[in-house]
Structures are given as C-alpha cells and as structure tokens.
Amino acid sequence: MAASMRIVNLFRGQNQKLAHTGRVITIPFQRTYVLTDTEDPEFDEQEYELKLAKIRDCSGLNRAQKLKHYGKMPDVIFTEGFRGKRRNKLRRLYAAHGEASGINPGVMYPSREELSDLWDIENNWTQSFQEMKTNMENKKAAELEADRIRYEKIENAMANMDKMVKQYLDKQKKTEEDERRKDQTDTLLEEFKEQYGFNVRPDSVQFKTFKRMKSEEQKLLKSKQKKEEKKASSLKNLQKVLEKEASSKS
Template sequence: MALPMQRCWTRLRALTLPWPAAGYHARPRTWGLDTIYKPDPNDPATKEWHKGPAYEAKLYGRHGSASGVRPESLWPSPEQLKAIEKEEKEWYPSLQEMLERLEAKDKEMLQKKRERERLIAANMAKMPKMVEEWRRAKKEARQKERDEKARKERLLALAREKFGVHVDSRSTKFQEMVKELEKEEKKKAKAVKRKQREEERAAMASVLSAVPAAAHPAPDHKT
C-alpha cells in the first residue's frame, strides 16, 4: 500500500516542480544579529533610504544609545518646528476649534433654513393674488382667442359675399381685403372715440353753463 502512494507522490512532485527539490527546513539565522548596520552616507553605493534623520531615528529607536546616534540631532530645528506647528493647526485643529466650526456651521444652516421658511411664507402669502392674476390672464387669452376667431369668420363671410363661395383665406385677394377692412375698422374706432370725447366736452360745457352766477362771484376790485 505504501509503495503505490510513494510512486503517486513522486509523480505529483515531478509534475508540479520544474526540478527535483529536497524537503528540508533551513536553520534560523544566528549570525549578524548582535551587530548594528550603519552605512556610510558618503558612500555612493549607500541607498537613499539609509540616509537622513529618518533612518537615524529608526536606528536609535531600535538600538538606543548603542546606535551611536545623538538624540538631540533628531529633534527638529526651529524652522521645522514652526512648519510642523503650522501643519498641525491647519490639518489637526484642536477640539475647541472643531467645536467652534461645528457651531458656526450649525448657525449658518439654521439661518439658511429660516430664510427659506420666510421665502416660502412670503410666496404662500402671494399665492392667492398670483392665482387670481393667472386666472384673469387665462380668461383674457380665451376671450382674445374667441374674438380673433369671430373676426376671421366675419372676414371670411365678407370675402365670400364679395368673391363668391369658394375663397381661400391664404389668397392674395383675401389678404388685401383683410388689410382694407382692418384699416376701415381702425378708422371707425377712432371716429367713435373722437365722437365720445366731443360728447364728453359738450356735456361738461352744459354743466358749467347751468351753474348759477352766484356760485362764481365776480372778483372784488378795490379802488
């Protein structure tokens, strides 16, 4: 039973591995752990991440004073400290500043809400008048449409009386006749308005003439 299983295992390893490999476990590394690797920053072969204060801070954090790094050299300069403080104020505000910003934002949102409510209330107060104006405009538009329809029917009836039963409203003769009739209607309307003004003037003159002279005393001329 063991022999077929061993053959199967050998064939499976031959299929999965491109070369034969021995199954073993490497021993843990025991050399070089008690030494501190500190590359020379002046060496061209030294990597960039092995240079600078960041790597020295890592060495000091891992090995302490045995790393040979002076801890005071890791402290930022006054210019760097000011830049760090500025960045912290901008991106990491204090709790009091965050509360003040939240309070100001809440006040702004409340003010906008009140303004929106006032606007809605004002529009609702204007709503009856706006609805009435809309209804009046719609009524006037319908009346104008009816008047225009009646005018066209009247002009068409006049055209049929003048040119016969079969008349096209798009013909040149019909359009000319419409223009002539419109001119006549405008003249008649002007004549009616003129007559109304003359009648109003005559009525006013008759009223003034009927007022007794006592109502209009003569001026007193002193000698």
C-alpha cells in the first residue's frame, strides 16, 4: 500500500494522531518529524527517500564538495578559450574521468603559449649534446688534475718523511726542555722566597745570583758524589784483589 509523507515541526508536549493506526502520541522533544500515511495512494517513494536523505544529511557540504568527496564528476560548463587555472582544472578532470566527463580532449594538448615556452626552454636553457659532452670532458680533466696534484703532494711528503720526523722529535724535545726549565725556575723561586722571605722576578739580579749559587752547589754535590762513587769502586776492586790473593795462598 502506498503511503503519503508529511514533514512537520512538532513541539514538546504536543499530541499527534497517527493516521494509519489511529493512535495519539505525545511528542517528547521539539524536533522535525516525518509522518507517513499508508492510506494515501499518491505516495512517491523516491521523493520520500530524497527528502529523508536531506533531513539526515548533517555534513554541511555543498553539492560541489559532495561530488568531489565521492569522486564524481562535478558540474562543469565547458567553454572555449579557457586559460590558466581553468585549463589545468579541466585537464585534471579529463584525466580522472575520461570521456565520461564530457570535456573536449583537446584540452590536454599544449596551447600556443605553452609550446612557445617549451621551445624557448629547449633552445635557450637546455644544453646540446655536444655542450654536455664538452662539460663532462672538462670536469673529468679537472678531476684528473686535482688527483695528480694530490699524488704529487703525497710523494713529496713521503720523500721528506725522515726530515719531518726529525723536526717533530726536535720540537718535542725542545718543548720538554722548556717545560723542565720552567719547573726548575718555579722551584728555585719557591726556595728563594722560603730562604729570604720575599718574592723576586726571574730576570732580577738577586734571583740570577741565587740561581748561579744553586748551580755551583749542584756541581759541587755532583763532584762529591762522583768522588765517593770512585772511592767506593776502588775499595770494591781492592777487596776483590785481596780475596783473590787469599784464596790463591790457601
């Protein structure tokens, strides 16, 4: 049985009689309702579904946005003489939908302006084969020359390796000697302060005299140590001779 459809706005607390059942209901909330009557032979089911879908739609999208969302062909009015962004849009549509889009396939071909730009790029900005070959040869020659210079530097460095090693060792020895002298000077400055009770500069006359005196004391001490070592060595040798003679007599 066909049914009619009515879209009405009902308010909370309002009573509404259902035609197909005769029952009266109380509306709980204020909202829009779709009421149907199964006794109406003029009911259009397709119109009913469209209106019902419109009520249910809460996306907020317009028709163009919905068509784009579902991947369908938008409403396009094809006009001749299109340019710029309009032309690019039609190309994208034809690429996506093909002949079903109803767009003239000629839109996919480049325009006179585009062909002119391509021609200008190819002739003025794109290198010819001979130019690219020449550039590659020059680049390769430059790389070979750089390698030759680097190898030459390596060979020269290897030839001077012994000299460079000697220079490094001499420099290291000099650095160690300077550090040793500095430590010795610092030690003598501390001894001078402890002995005389005031500080002096390393280049002062007092410190130079003190340093010379200490140097002489060190020389005397070393000389004394050598004499004692020599005396001890002589006594040791004499002891060996006496022991050897004693053993030979027995």
